[in-house]
Amino acid sequence: MxxxxxxxxxxxxxxxxxxxxxxxxxxxxxxxxxxxxxxxxxxxxxxxxxxxxxxxxxxxxxxxxxxxxxxxxxxxxxxxxxxxxxxxxHFSDYETALSELRKLDLIYPAFLSRTEAAERVRKAEAGGRNWPRDPDGAPHYPGDDRTLTVAQRTKRISDGEPHAWRLDMKATLTGLAGSMCWDELGAGPNGETGKITATPAEWGDVILARRDIPTSYHLAVTIDDSIQGVTDVIRGEDLFAATSVHRLLQQLLGLPVPRYRHHGLxxxxxxxxxxxxxxxxxxxxxxxxxxxxxxxxxxxxxxxxx
CATH class of the missing domain: 3.40.50.620 (HUPs)
Known part of the structure; x- marks a missing residue:
């Protein structure tokens, strides 16, 4: 080779x-x-x-x-x-990270099922609203659950209502000063290379723990790379945009930032x-x-x- x-x-x-x-x-x-x-x-x-x-x-x-x-x-x-x-x-590793974000009041329980969320989006778009979508083309999660009071959330959880945990993107970015970057030694889908500014807002309120699993891809991969001491992440360019979410989680959890090399598919x-x-x-x-x-x-x- x-x-x-x-x-x-x-x-x-x-x-x-x-x-x-x-x-x-x-x-x-x-x-x-x-x-x-x-x-x-x-x-x-x-x-x-x-x-x-x-x-x-x-x-x-x-x-x-x-x-x-x-x-x-x-x-x-x-x-x-x-x-x-x-x-x-290693679910306990992800639960620990999730607990840290919960203490910072940056995540919230999301009770809408995929079907319910999709229906909200369908109705909004049918009414002429331009619903935001993430870089993968999926619609952003509706903001209904963000407005629930602590008492309402607590009661629904204690009643056993199924829920996931999502990052409150707006609140998170409001509390951060300055921009976040990563060193891209490969290239993104459009040839992006060098110092890349993360744009996590494009993803909306990303899911960090699913209903049936105490984590998600975004959270698990970020925690794993830190625990295993990964210095260089070499992966397909289809994950280039997701790096913005991983960079945000690294910032929030105080984790080291590896270099990234995204390659063609x-x-x-x-x-x-x-x-x-x-x-x-x-x-x-x-x-x-x-x-x-x-x-x-x-x-x-x-x-x-x-």
């Missing part, structure tokens, strides 16, 4: 990177690209490559997919320290991002057809990130 991505890490004796798939499907060539770029960077800089399993969605995570992840990565020639960090075994013949639901694109499928690790590395187009 090329060392084109090698970068000096001034002041850092051991750069640490991570590849963090969810065991809810088979890895495809796009995953291989991200894993290999992380591995390549770690070895070019005398660093450490970690594997982490983002398995907070207990309804979709499967042991057979976890086994397949290990087999595919080992077949590609990658090695990592064991045991790996499994998010499902491997697309299918129709120009779409590869999906785990399409088994024909999986590494396992290519292996069954006789592909070699070198074939997968070629498909991953690592040199295009030089």
């Amino acid at each position: 090329s060392n084109a991505n090698a970068t000096a890490n001034a002041g850092l004796s051991t750069p640490i990177v991570r590849f963090a798939p969810s065991p809810n499907g088979l890895l495809h060539v796009g995953h291989a690209r991200s894993a290999l770029l992380n591995w390549q960077f770690a070895h070019a800089n005398g660093g450490k490559f970690l594997l982490r399993l983002e398995d907070i969605d207990l309804t979709r995570a499967r042991p057979e997919f976890e086994t397949a992840i290990f087999e595919d990565l080992a077949w590609l020639g990658l090695e990592w320290p064991r045991p790996v960090r499994r998010q499902s075994r 491997v697309l299918d013949t129709g120009g779409r991002k590869l999906s785990k639901s399409e088994d024909a694109t999986s590494i396992a499928s290519w292996r069954e057809q006789g592909a070699t690790p070198a074939d997968i590395i070629a498909m991953a187009r690592l040199d295009s990130e030089a």
Whole structure:
């Protein structure tokens, strides 16, 4: 593999990177690209490559997919320290962070179900309102629950009413002075690189703990990167915008800020991002057809990130 991505890490004796798939499907060539770029960077800089399993969605995570992840990565020639960090075994870490945000009065219980929230948005848009949407295209959560009194929230929670926990974005940003930035050593979808100013307001009141799980992707990944000492986050450009949320959480919780390198995606013949639901694109499928690790590395187009 090329060392084109090698970068000096001034002041850092051991750069640490991570590849963090969810065991809810088979890895495809796009995953291989991200894993290999992380591995390549770690070895070019005398660093450490970690594997982490983002398995907070207990309804979709499967042991057979976890086994397949290990087999595919080992077949590609990658090695990592064991045991790996499994998010499902560290809910207490996320609950601690959530408690800190609760003490700061920056989160609130959100009682609307997805169906109820979607209906509020539908009615508003039908009435001519231009409802705000996040960078992924999802509508912002309605603000109904933000206006509930402490007594109302407490009663509904004590009555056992299902709820998630969301960040009060407006209140949070009102209390912060100055702008937040991160160092982007790769490039965003539109070529953004260098010092990037975070724009978390675009996401609205992001969910930090789901109804059935005491965390969310945004919270868990931010806490995990801090606990594991990750110095460089190397991941697909589809997560570039989400970095604004992670940067905000780092600011609120007093966590270190890693450098970020967002890379281009491997697309299918129709120009779409590869999906785990399409088994024909999986590494396992290519292996069954006789592909070699070198074939997968070629498909991953690592040199295009030089």
